[in-house]
Amino acid sequence: MTTTRPAIKLTEEGARLLLDAAVAxxxxxxxxxxxxxxxxxxNLMAFVRMDGSRLMSIRSSQRKAMTAAxxxxxxxxxxxxxxxxxxxxxxxxxxxxxxxxxxxxxxxVIGGIGVGSGTGEQDLEVANEALKALPGAATF
Numbered sequence: 308m309t310t311t312r313p314a315i316k317l318t319e320e321g322a323r324l325l326l327d328a329a330v331a332x333x334x335x336x337x338x339x340x341x342x343x344x345x346x347x348x349x350n351l352m353a354f355v356r357m358d359g360s361r362l363m364s365i366r367s368s369q370r371k372a373m374t375a376a377x378x379x380x381x382x383x384x385x386x387x388x389x390x391x392x393x394x395x396x397x398x399x400x401x402x403x404x405x406x407x408x409x410x411x412x413x414x415x416v417i418g419g420i421g422v423g424s425g426t427g428e429q430d431l432e433v434a435n436e437a438l439k440a441l442p443g444a445a446t447f
Contacts (some may be wrong), residue, residue, distance in 0.1 A: 314347075315417050321441060322346075322418075323353055325344050325437045325441055326342055326354075327440075328436060328439070329420065329434065329437035332436040333422075333433050336425075336429065338429050338433070339359035340357050340360050340368070340422050340433055341354075341355070341360045341367075341422070341423050342354065342420070342421070342422050343368040343371070343372040344372060344418060345369070347417050348376075349372075349373040349419070354368075360424035367406075368406070368422055368424075370401065370407075370421065371402055371404055371406050371407030372407055372419040372420055372421030374402050374419070374421075375409040375419035375421065376409055376416060377419075379411070380409060381405075381407065381408050381409070381447050382404055382405060382408075382421075383404055383405030383406070384403075387403075404423070404427065406421060406434055407422075408420050408431070408434045408435060408447055410438065411444065412443045412444050420438065431447075
């Protein structure tokens with residue numbers, strides 16, 4: 308019987324690398340964003356609200372990151388009839404908005420990144436560009 312397993316953990320340095328890459332890409336696009344990075348337990352590790360980003364995107368970016376980390380899948384792909392059920396079942400902590408991606412390294416979900424304040428496609432682009440900066444991370 309196996310009672311333990313090795314685990315890869317996201318470090319502060321890794322979270323900062325993701326955050327810096329996301330900010331750089333958002334600036335290049337000219338779209339100020341709120342960007343959140345969480346670990347596998349949905350604990351906030353890094354966050355920035357860029358000048359000019361939407362105030363209400365603070366919470367949605369964090370929830371996108373949490374949803375992606377928890378589910379191991381990009382956010383925004385659920386059927387519309389499941390959105391309200393998801394929100395109610397999790398007291399609004401999980402969302403079905405584009406812009407959240409799991410951080411997966413060597414097949415293990417080690418966290419999530421959530422981006423908000425642009426269109427869903429812009430948010431997703433920034434999140435995906437950030438993942439490209441983390442060695443070994445899967446992109447979507």
